[in-house]
Amino acid sequence: MSISCQRERTYLVKVRDGVRYVHNIKPVSERPAVSLAFVRKIGELEPKDPNYLFLSPMSVAEDDEGNIYVLDAKDFCVKKFGADRTFLRRFGRRGQGPGEFQHPMTIGVGGQARLIVSSMSSDFYVFDFDGKYVDHFRLPPYQGISPAILNSDRLVAYAFELRGENSRDNKILKIYDFKGQVQHEFGEPFLLETALRTWEANFLHITVDDKDNIFVAFTSQNRIEKYSGTGRLILSIDRALPYKIEHRYEQTTMDIGGKAVPTDQQVFTPVTRGIGIDGRGRIWVLAFQKAIRQDRPPKDFTMPDYLAFEVYNGSGILLSRVPLPRELVRFDNMTVHGDHLFFVDPFDQSCLYEFAVVDGTD
Numbered sequence: 001m002s003i004s005c006q007r008e009r010t011y012l013v014k015v016r017d018g019v020r021y022v023h024n025i026k027p028v029s030e031r032p033a034v035s036l037a038f039v040r041k042i043g044e045l046e047p048k049d050p051n052y053l054f055l056s057p058m059s060v061a062e063d064d065e066g067n068i069y070v071l072d073a074k075d076f077c078v079k080k081f082g083a084d085r086t087f088l089r090r091f092g093r094r095g096q097g098p099g100e101f102q103h104p105m106t107i108g109v110g111g112q113a114r115l116i117v118s119s120m121s122s123d124f125y126v127f128d129f130d131g132k133y134v135d136h137f138r139l140p141p142y143q144g145i146s147p148a149i150l151n152s153d154r155l156v157a158y159a160f161e162l163r164g165e166n167s168r169d170n171k172i173l174k175i176y177d178f179k180g181q182v183q184h185e186f187g188e189p190f191l192l193e194t195a196l197r198t199w200e201a202n203f204l205h206i207t208v209d210d211k212d213n214i215f216v217a218f219t220s221q222n223r224i225e226k227y228s229g230t231g232r233l234i235l236s237i238d239r240a241l242p243y244k245i246e247h248r249y250e251q252t253t254m255d256i257g258g259k260a261v262p263t264d265q266q267v268f269t270p271v272t273r274g275i276g277i278d279g280r281g282r283i284w285v286l287a288f289q290k291a292i293r294q295d296r297p298p299k300d301f302t303m304p305d306y307l308a309f310e311v312y313n314g315s316g317i318l319l320s321r322v323p324l325p326r327e328l329v330r331f332d333n334m335t336v337h338g339d340h341l342f343f344v345d346p347f348d349q350s351c352l353y354e355f356a357v358v359d360g361t362d
Contacts, residue, residue: 011317022316024239033311033319034282036341036355038327042070042085043351051079051087056346059106061115062337063129069115070352071107076100078107078117078131085354091131092117099133101125108149114178116155118147124155126178137180142199144176148206148214150229153178156214159185160202166195172202173216175231186231190221192247200266201247207336209277217275217285220247220268224275224285224312237283237316243291245269270294273307276336278357282319283312284336289321303328327353 012023043054055074062068066083076094081087093100103120110116114134115127122144126135139157147157159174173187192198204218212229222245226235249264274286287310292301309322331343331353343353 013316019233019236020316021236022238024237024312024316024318026240027310027318027320029320031320031360032322033360034278034322035358035360036309036322036325037358038325039340039354039356040085041349041351041353042068042081043349045350049087051090054079054346054350057344057350057352058104058346059108059333060335060342060344060352061107061109062335062340062342063109063113067129068342068352069107069109071104071117073104073346076104078115078127080129080131089131091127092125098136099125099127106147108147108155110149110155110178111151111153114149114153116147116149116178118144124178124180135178137178139176139180143174146204146206148208150175150208150212150214151210152212152229154183156206156208158202158204158206160189160199162195162199164195166191166193166198170195170198172204173206173214173227173231175229184231186227186233187216187225190218190223197247197249197266201268205272205275207275207277209281215275215277215283217272217287219273220245220271222271224272224283224316226283226316235316237312239310239318241271242289243269245271265295267293267295274334276334276341278336279338280359281314283314283316284322284341285310285312286324286334303330325353325355 010026010028014021047053054072058073059071068081070079077090077092079090106118108116113129117125122139124137142162143159145158147155149155156175160172164170168188171185171187172189174182175184189202192201204216207215214227217224222238224237246269248267252265253260254263272287276284289308290306304324307324311319330347331345333344335342339357341355
């Protein structure tokens with residue numbers, strides 16, 4: 001084991017067994033190193049062109065030519081738009097046959113011009129960029145959560161085995177090929193008392209870069225990690241938080257068939273809402289800046305008041321924080337591709353918000 005330690009004014013770095021561990025005390029600069037400029041809103045509640053009507057957009061992906069693919073969960077389709085956001089085509093429909101899906105959740109772009117649509121039932125559907133159905137594979141129950149597509153025609157996803165042992169040997173991430181075969185297992189879980197509680201405590205957001213490096217940010221842990229495309233831990237990041245993280249349960253009741261059934265309500269402190277990598281290799285983590293209970297948000301809760309982007313360089317140093325745009329009242333998830341950020345709102349507006357990354361000096 002080799003250990004080196006370097007203290008800087010804003011962060012502490014340790015290197016152990018080839019892994020870089022970074023503790024960020026505060027941002028390098030209080031001024032944002034980058035900013036977000038509003039580009040457009042895609043989708044309307046009462047559009048003149050029905051192709052711009054979404055029932056419940058759930059996920060968006062962008063290819064290297066700037067085309068975007070929007071998965072509409074309630075319309076059971078994918079809509080493709082050009083780089084100028086002109087509607088090009090739609091494909092997919094509800095059902096169980098080729099080119100059909102049930103309960104779609106996410107869409108991602110892989111190598112070899114492939115689109116992957118995932119579903120709640122751990123089914124994965126493969127299409128080409130023109131919407132032609134290619135293949136289908138299925139993972140075991142509770143596998144394939146929060147998938148990200150690698151360029152090498154593989155996917156990585158949250159995969160702690162709920163029916164497995166509650167131990168560090170039950171890894172939280174797996175890489176699968178497009179036949180559903182496991183290629184690598186990696187990532188140590190944060191353990192609670194039972195496998196179910198551990199499964200709930202290790203939910204995470206995943207993204208990948210163009211070199212198939214894998215980045216994860218845990219929803220209720222002060223933990224950001226980078227892995228190689230084979231699952232080797234490269235970088236581990238944490239930061240000073242202005243609140244304490246809790247992982248506990250409260251006794252409550254649930255109405256089932258008219259009877260009050262006792263149950264445990266998880267009380268986890270939310271820490272992150274998403275992660276992405278921009279065109280310059282910076283890590284964008286959408287993070288809570290104040291403590292909040294997700295099951296009991298304050299009456300005056302607005303996302304821009306509680307969330308901000310933490311922008312890290314490729315070495316894990318927190319460069320600065322970037323305010324969440326005020327245009328975003330509600331959204332479900334965000335995606336970063338190159339110099340574009342997309343926020344998906346399946347709720348009030350049923351639309352996408354597109355922003356451009358504007359560089360400052362860093």
